[in-house]
Amino acid sequence: MQGAKYQLAIFDFDGTLANSFPFFASVFNELAEQYRFKKIEMHEIETLRHATPRQIMQHVEMAAWKLPLVSRGFIRRMRRNAHQIELFEHISDSLKFLASSGVRLAIVSSNSRENVAAILGAELFALFGQVHCGMSIFGKTAHLKKVLRKTGIAAQHAIYIGDQETDAEAAAQANMAFGAVSWGYGSMQALRQHDRVLEFVTGHDLRQLA
Numbered sequence: 001m002q003g004a005k006y007q008l009a010i011f012d013f014d015g016t017l018a019n020s021f022p023f024f025a026s027v028f029n030e031l032a033e034q035y036r037f038k039k040i041e042m043h044e045i046e047t048l049r050h051a052t053p054r055q056i057m058q059h060v061e062m063a064a065w066k067l068p069l070v071s072r073g074f075i076r077r078m079r080r081n082a083h084q085i086e087l088f089e090h091i092s093d094s095l096k097f098l099a100s101s102g103v104r105l106a107i108v109s110s111n112s113r114e115n116v117a118a119i120l121g122a123e124l125f126a127l128f129g130q131v132h133c134g135m136s137i138f139g140k141t142a143h144l145k146k147v148l149r150k151t152g153i154a155a156q157h158a159i160y161i162g163d164q165e166t167d168a169e170a171a172a173q174a175n176m177a178f179g180a181v182s183w184g185y186g187s188m189q190a191l192r193q194h195d196r197v198l199e200f201v202t203g204h205d206l207r208q209l210a
């Protein structure tokens with residue numbers, strides 16, 4: 001799939017555009033104490049970085065029903081600390097390049113619209129014609145399909161770019177290609193096992209979508 005061109009590029013946010021993992025790790029045990037699941041030790045962080053969301057939940061013995069509560073807790077804490085979170089290197093320039101090249105941009109993220117807008121800043125946020133936020137990490141497929149309907153772009157001309165296996169699964173269920181980034185939460189080795197995968201090693205590589 002190297003060299004493929006797309007009319008529509010839909011992006012995940014955390015771990016794809018925003019380098020939020022250090023913040024996530026810093027508040028994890030605070031959330032664990034509040035919502036009563038196992039805390040993690042410092043030596044576990046790097047291993048868990050490359051685990052799937054389901055594997056992390058199993059490791060810390062978090063019941064599935066607690067996920068929405070934990071997600072909201074994380075989002076609230078991020079809102080108070082958005083100034084600490086930066087975009088990955090080359091993301092800003094690559095987004096501007098894609099938009100100026102005629103690629104339509106969208107976001108589908110489990111984070112809040114408020115956090116996404118604050119961290120991107122007004123100039124970059126304005127580049128995205130569709131922004132769908134606040135769904136479960138396991139509920140992105142319906143929103144990908146909604147973006148396709150609203151833009152009128154066929155699935156074969158669109159790609160969802162993300163960093164976790166849940167993102168790859170959502171893209172496949174929406175019959176879209178998947179763009180796997182090497183710099184996010186998930187393991188590239190695991191992500192490349194999925195079908196129709198385009199790999200990005202640096203943020204600058206996103207320009208090949210145009």
